[in-house]
Amino acid sequence: MLQTRLDLDRIRASRDAIDPVFLATPLYRCDALGGQLGCTVSIKLETANPVRSFKARGTELATSRLADQGVAAVVCASAGNLGQALGWSGRRRGLDVTVAASCFAPTVKLDRIRSVGAHLELVDGDFEMARERAVTIAQQRGVRLVEDSLDIETCEGAATIGLELVSGVSAGDAVLVALGGGAMATGVGHVLKALAPGVEVVCVQPVGAPAMTLSWRERRVVTTDSTHTIADGVAGRYPIPVVLDDLLQVIDDAVLVREASIVTGMRLLLEHAGLVVEPSAALGIAAILEDPDRFAGRHVVTIICGGNVDLDAYRRWVGW
């Protein structure tokens, strides 16, 4: 019996609060990509929606509950995608949304946060500094803080991906999940362990931003002093203890991948699946590239979690 903060009935019910445009996303086999990787590859595509990432599953749920409670203003820290999703969801529910973000976040993400009507507060530091700023804003202005991975709605929203995966996976399959703060990993992991326990859930993090993976391996919070990765969406340094507790129950492994593998993963997704993705969304393919024997001949599902990427940087990375 899983003892995480998540609950299957609650996850199932949460779908009613989420705009259908974010649900029932494509899940399909991509043989051209699988042929390159020596295994059967299925793609769970989370980029074909108005905010181009899975994050709105969680922000739809969070803002729905906050609006029900009469909350008028919210703030979050974001590497870029959560802020855009919270802005989108909040605007539709009349919430005033403020997003604290690193000034080093991709320009396209910052622009899109503004374009959905959120107030953007730039921080001269990394994502962890933005988290501190969001806490300060919440305290000083008396607005509600939405914290990714800690607020249960962000995990429950991501967990709805797991519900959609269950019918497409079977024992022996592996699901690759990008690991950052842990909302997607705990959410998807919880559902799979509950409903399809024979499926291996493998989290993937860049070697340049390994805090949660190191924490999972040592079964205690391990922080790092800095991050060095192009995968801006998963570059945290301070894992949240209760999220780690959940993660320890629901995933089978956490692996670290090199930057070169992430780049190759992005290029393979472009050339063999026709998908332009942000670096975090290529972590799964990177994991296959780094350990082909592990996945050889198996059916591997990779969640393409986001497509918000600066195109100039993208072209440079993939060599186009």
Added chain:
Amino acid sequence: MLQTRLDLDRIRASRDAIDPVFLATPLYRCDALGGQLGCTVSIKLETANPVRSFKARGTELATSRLADQGVAAVVCASAGNLGQALGWSGRRRGLDVTVAASCFAPTVKLDRIRSVGAHLELVDGDFEMARERAVTIAQQRGVRLVEDSLDIETCEGAATIGLELVSGVSAGDAVLVALGGGAMATGVGHVLKALAPGVEVVCVQPVGAPAMTLSWRERRVVTTDSTHTIADGVAGRYPIPVVLDDLLQVIDDAVLVREASIVTGMRLLLEHAGLVVEPSAALGIAAILEDPDRFAGRHVVTIICGGNVDLDAYRRWVGW
């Protein structure tokens, strides 16, 4: 009362024969793209499936009915996408599939037709020559011919896109449909005229492959001697009379667009929607680019019908 070859109840029922991986595709607003075009743009994405085009909706239906009839072998002519889809659908139902195609079709399309297990017969001529070859093969070998746009299943399959659009459109909106042989246009058009008659259905064809548009305008079949377009998926010269008859009832307009607009459309879809599409899938955006006043301020839905494109050519076209 519409008097086409299509029937709404039959279209609704046809969904049961189609693998769900091809149904309920994403339909979402893309504000970044709309901002570039001066209107609200929604994308109906038909590329996130195993064959990367809408064509499998029709081939699923066709092969399902043929298998029920005990048919063992089929042949079709294809510009590339139908053949891939027929191969995919046929293989799953134990059908032997032969595809006649132009040797000038994009290599990626020919490769993928082979990769799904179909026999490929290359013709030293254009798509119309491939159509002739398919007829000959059917006669000589006694195998069943599946003819795009003429076989009602290809239209009914495409019409299921229309069913999925109905809930997302309202009076005054416009739906842009790539026009080739006419299966998608008659299918989607029939459903929209039946269920959402206030929605404008606009077909878009390249000025370099205008046969069906000219036919629609003159209300009689007009053929052309040649085609000159990068939009290989819609480059026919001999419209089918009964398809034209249907088209005359269900669409509001047919417009022709220039090659430069198609290329710009592809680039905008890449840069503002993160989508790598084949030229035919950019026809709708090209139509907006060529007549922005017509669509200004309106909600325009464009069907992204295929993503099978040779990447070297693509890079050259979009200037990447």
